[in-house]
Amino acid sequence: MTLISDGGDAPLSSLSGQLSPDEVNMDLTMCGLLVDRAEELAQLYADKGNWNDVKEIWFDERLSNRSTRGSSQKIYRVLTSRFKNAPTALPNPSVLPQVFDQCDTSRDKAQILYLYLVSDDSLVRYVVHEYSARVARGEPNPLDFSNETLSTILGNLTYSDGSSFEYAESTTERWCEGIRSVMREIGVLEGQQAVEGDSPSVGTIPLLVALDYSFEIGDEDWITAPRGLLYLFQPEQRWEELFDRAATTTAWEYLELHGDLDLRPSEETYSWVQDGGDS
Template identity: 45%
Template sequence: MTHCGLQAERTHDIASLYADELDWTSVKEIWYDERVANRSSRNSAEKPLIAIRARLQSAGEGLPSVPVLPTIIDQCRNERDQAQVLFLYLVNHDGLARYVVHEYLRRLMKQGPSALNFETDTVLNILDDFRDKAGEPLEYSESTQKRWVQGLRSALRDIGVLEGKTETMGQPPKVGDVPLQVAAYYSWAQNGDGWLTKPIGWLYLFQSEEYWEPQSKRLAGYEGWTHHEARSRVWFEPIDDFYTMLAEGSA
């Protein structure tokens, strides 16, 4: 099971190295050399690099490319906003995290915020229902699954769904300007012009349907988006070179 933590600082460092080198082999060598120089073992340096590189490489067109990601992270107002951007990479890449998030979103839509109960047993019960592509359940020990749940809760604290270190009842978080736009672009890339009927990026940030209209009004105020009305609906579309403009702070 891949650890669910966001590792924001490490992700920024690794993405920055790639932005400089544009070659993962060079990134790997530099990363190891720097860690070993700081008395880290090669194994402890390898695990986060493998996990973070996999998330970044699978981002596709909907999320910022690796070379532009560090600058977009720097445009975020605070650590929570940075974490919200990186949470999209986690859910986009990790099938197990995506499965659990989808189940919570299904419950959120039915029951409201009271469904955001991230007690260990509640999450473990969801994991029990998971099946891989071959139809097989998870084959990890309960202790391994519990560590995974701790990593998930850590990520949820980082993005503002959970408040304190011991809190397990969540709530939809406030979403910053940069993650709001990244999640909107991700939704548009996934679902095209009709993305606002199911804004998957906003949903991954636990924005249930009652938040979509106010978030759309925020979107209308940004330079990086055009909108028009047709068939009694408002349609939003990002401008060309959207992520370049967002990185420059002009979107």
Template identity: 65%
Template sequence: MADFHQHMVSLSDGGKTQLPSLSRQFPSSEVNMDLTMCGLLVNRAEELARLYRSKENWNQVKEVWFEERRANRSTRGSSQKIYRVLTSRFKNAPASLPNPRDLPAVFDACATVRDKAQVLYPYLVADDALVRYVVHEYVQRLSRDHPEALDFSNKTLTSLLTQFEYTDGTAYDYADSTTERWCEGFRSVMRDIGVLESQQAVVGNPPSLGTTPLLVAMGYSHEEDGDDWVESPIGLQYLFQPNNRWDELYNRAAETDAWEFVELHGGLKLRPADESYSWIIQEEEDD
């Protein structure tokens, strides 16, 4: 295997492949306002993932989760909602993301809480149709060099939401107060993953990625899009990485044991050293 680490290798063509708009892609039955109830809630999501790892079935996880919260009647209702929303993100996780039972090892490899948030974030995007629609719209804004592309003010978010239509052509139809809470929820997620720097900020920047969330985003992109993934890496795009940063991120990944450059048919190809998420198994063995 050749060593290509001495200089930066360029793989992407500048990102000509855009993520499509998801308006008219979802029936109303698939769209909800769950984000108004809870954002990423990193600590609780991690707790659930660790419970799932030890119990290996969701019924037992539920028993333990509610047993621990039974004493506090005042929060029981919200606990049930939070449990439903957070477990939905894990239960409905696409096979292209790490299996939720492997997440504790992924969390152990994270250097910061932000890393953990960036790992959890694609599970939210994959599970929540409205979040996914909005993320796609912002990725398009970013790829078109839209000024203040990552403007998450109520005004900009609401204008995107009101352009959303269900598969039958009917329009987004939630109350203003609900929409406002949804916008707050979306901004809280953007703060958690490092796009927004402060409580007051509404205009963000592409976040820096920790190594562990980078490897998850790379694996997700590779698993979702097969051979052409480097031209439109969905995991990096969901984390608002502009296409002029992709090559740098590909090179960073290749400096880990998880990814490598190989020469194929006279060109360079970036691929997992083993499977997309074999590095997680390695993490578990190293513990």
């Protein structure tokens, strides 16, 4: 198994034995990215400024619309976990409505929310790391999300206590379908029946988020392994094009340092959110 490293010369390093069984959850069996509901929660948080008020309003509205309390609780717990546990390298949930306002499509929003999912869910992150490594190695058909391939990847997982991944087959199959639903939302898979996909196109706003995230979470050599682009399964031959696209916005620029061009945020990361635009 492989893991995208936190920096250094090599973009990939070993992950085997890094997870404990308690870290693994299977919530994806019922919840994907849920873009509309995640956007609603982020707007409530931006308006109210605290999760207690958000929770009260959320459940009042759900019950008035005759949603089941159990379903509402699960969705609330899953989505707020992603927001509350988000690293500072991602936009604070309070500014997500501003970020979403600049997105052109629902897919743009999904690609941004996907980074919160990967950051929060250790099992999803483990699987995404493996697919990112397959893309980086140039393997044929690297983005095969069939049950067979996903089950093989999960079967290779060894926990820190030496035990192996073990769930009922039906649960694993539902989780695999959940992963495929996420891949459809971010543009890797096209169509309900597809299990083999391609690296997705990346909109301008998710590109800026992915690069700001990569810059914040990496070290001075972040550009040799941009975490956000790797998570979005962008092969290395696309990076220069994506860097150039970012540099055409006001958010990022090329600077000449020691005779080399270096890509850097024009101001602080995510300052483009407060500035109200990327152009």
